Amino acid sequence: MRLLLIEDYRPLQQSLTKGLRETGFAVDTTRDGQEGLWYAMSNDYDVIILDLMLPGMDGLSLLKKLRAEGKQNHVLILTAKDTLEDRVAGLDLGADDYLVKPFSFEELLARVRALLRRSYREKNPEIKIQHLRIDLTTQRVWHGRDEIRLTPREYALLEYLAMRAGQTVSRTDIWEHVYEFKSTASSNVVDVYIGYLRKKIEQPGKPPLIYTVRGRGYMLGPKA
C-alpha cells in the first residue's frame, strides 16, 4: 500500500516515514504543501497523511484543492490543533480522519489500516484465499497452520493483491501502490517479486494462487 506523508517537522517526518516503511508501506514524503499537492495529483495514493500547518500551502487548502480536482484518496489529518472547530473544518473539507498530536504511532498505524480497508471495501481485518490466511493487523500470513515468512515488500505486494482479490491488477497498479515514487523503475521488478511471492505462498501439486492474465496483469485467486 502506498502512502503520502506531508509533514514539515523534520523529526516527526523522519520517524513516521521510517516506521511506516518498516511496516511495509511504500511511503512518499515531503515537507512542503505545494510539493505535497503535486505528489498527490500525480499519483494514486491509498492514504494521504497530512499535517495542517505547512510551508508553501497549508493542509486545509491542499485538501480543498485535492477534492476540487476530484481526487478521492483517503486523507488522515495530523495536527496540534484540537478544538472542535478545527476538527469540524478539517472533516467538512473532505478529510476522512483526524489525529491530534501527540499521538501514538500504533494508533496512527491502526487508523491508516482502517482507511485502507475502507479503500478496498474490506471490513474484515483477515483475508482468506483458499488455504491462505492474511492478518492485515499483525501483517502475518499463514498457509493452513504454517506461518509463511515474507519480506515487507513481499507482504505489501500480497496485501495489495489480496485487497483486490478476484480482480485483475495491472503491473502499473502494482507499481503505483506498492513502490515509492523515488524507487528506481525497472520494467520487470514487479514480475520478479510476483515470482518470489509465488514460491513462498503456492505449494506444489495445489492449484495456483496467483494467475497471470496475459497482457493485462495478475490476479490473486478468489476469496475463500
Place this chain on the structure above:
Amino acid sequence: MMRSLRTRLLFGIICGMLLLLLTFSLIVYTVIHRALLNQYDASLASVAGILAASVEIDENKIELESDVQQMPEFLRTDRPTYYELWRSDGTVALRSPLLSADDLVHLEGSINALVFAMSQDKNSRPLRAVGMKFIPRSANTDDKEQPQLMQEQAITLVVAGDATGLQRQLGLLRWLLLGASGVTTALSVFIAAVVVRQGLNPLNSIAGEIAAIKEDDLTVRVGTTSVPSEIAPIKNRLNDLLSRLENAFTRERRFTCDVAHELRTPLTGIRSTIEVALRRARNTAEYQTVLSDCLTIIESMQTMVNNLLMIARLDACQVAFRRVQIHLAELVNSRWHPFSGKAVEHRIAFENRVPNDVTVNSDPENFSMVLSNLLDNAVEYTNDAGQIWVTARHTDDSIELTVANTGCQLTSGQVAQVFDCFWRSDSSRTGTGTHCGLGLPLVQRLVRALGGSAAAEVQPGGVFTIRLTLPASAPCNGQKNPEIKRP
C-alpha cells in the same frame, strides 16, 4: 455612613422637605399671629382711648363718664372687657364692675405710651391687656393749672379683653399648619420613594446586566439600551474595562494555545521517534541516532521554555539588571562567533560596521542575549550567498544599533507582526524546529526592559532591518545603584 444610595436620597429629600415645611409654617404662623394680635390690640387700644378720654379728675376723685361705663363690652359676661385705673401712688382708683375685687395686671409705661401683655383672669381665662399712663382731664380747673397735675395725677389705665377667641384661632392655625406639614411630609415620603426607585432603576438594570456577564463570554457590553446621562460615564468605563478584559483574556487564551501547540509538535516528534525505534530490535548505532535525535528536539524545547520563561518574567517585571559599559563592536564579534559556521555553510557574508568608539551602558548578559537572538534570526532568514551587517551610531542622547540582512520576503504588513509571540511568516509553525517564533518578541521585551526600543522594517530589495534605540547612558536611577530591580 449610609451605604444605600436610595436611603441617602430618601433621607435627604425628606429632611429637606421637612425643614422647608417647618420654616414655611413658622413664617406663616408668625405673620398671621402678629396680624391677629395687631388687630386685637388695635381694638383694645381704641377702647382704652375712649376710656382715657372719658376719665375726669375732680378734687382727687376720679370718675368715668356714665355712658362709657354702660358700654356693652364692659357689662357682658361672655367675652368681657375689663378695665382698671390706678392712681400714681399705686392705689386702685376704679375697676370695671365685672372684676369685683380682682386686679388686672398693672401695666405701666411712660406717659401716653401703650403697653401690651397677655395675662389671665381668675378663671384662668386668657386675657389681652393694654396699659396706658395718661393725665386725665380736670373737671373744674383751668387749662393753666394742667401742668401741675402732671406727675401726681397721672393715671394708669389697663384695659383687658377676653383673648380666648384669639387663642383659639391661633391654636387652629397651629394645628392646620402642623397637619398640612404632616400630610405633605407623608405624601412626599411616598412620592420620593417612588421617584427614587424609578430614578435608580437604570442602576439596577445595569447591575443586573453586569451580574449576567459570565467569565467565559466577555463579548457582552452593558447599557446597550439608552441609559441616563449620569450613568453613561460609568457604563462607558465599564464597557472599556470589559473590552480590555476581553482582549487580555483572548490574548492569554491564544498564548496558552500557542504554547500548547508549540510543545505538542516536538513532543510528538520525540514520541514517534522512540515508538518507531522500539518496534524492533536495532543495533547500537541506530539507537544512538534515535537518542541524539531526541536530544536535539529536547534542546530546542528547552530553548523555547527558557525563552517563554524569560518573556513571562520580563512581562511581570521580575528581571534584575545591572549596568556596565559594553564595548559594542567587541560584543558583536563575540556574539557572531557561534553563527559563523552556519554562515559559511550558506555563503553568507557578515560585516561588523560598528565604530570602535561606541559603547553601551547596559546589562551584559541580557544585552548579549538580545544580540544573539538578532544574529540567530538574521542567519536563519538570510538567503544563500546573502549578506548580514551590523551598524551603530550615536544620536543625541541614545545609541542606534541596526542588524540588517538580505533575502527578506516579508511584506510591510507582515513586518509589523515579527514581534508577536509565535508568529512566523509562513503558515507552518514548526518548520525549522529551533525557531519557534520567540526570538524577536524576546528581543523587543528585553530592549524595552533595558530602557530602549526596537523596530523592524523591510526595505526594497528584501533588506530586513531591526533597529534598536538604546539609552547612551544609564538612567538617572541606575547610576548610583548598579543593581536595578524594577518594581
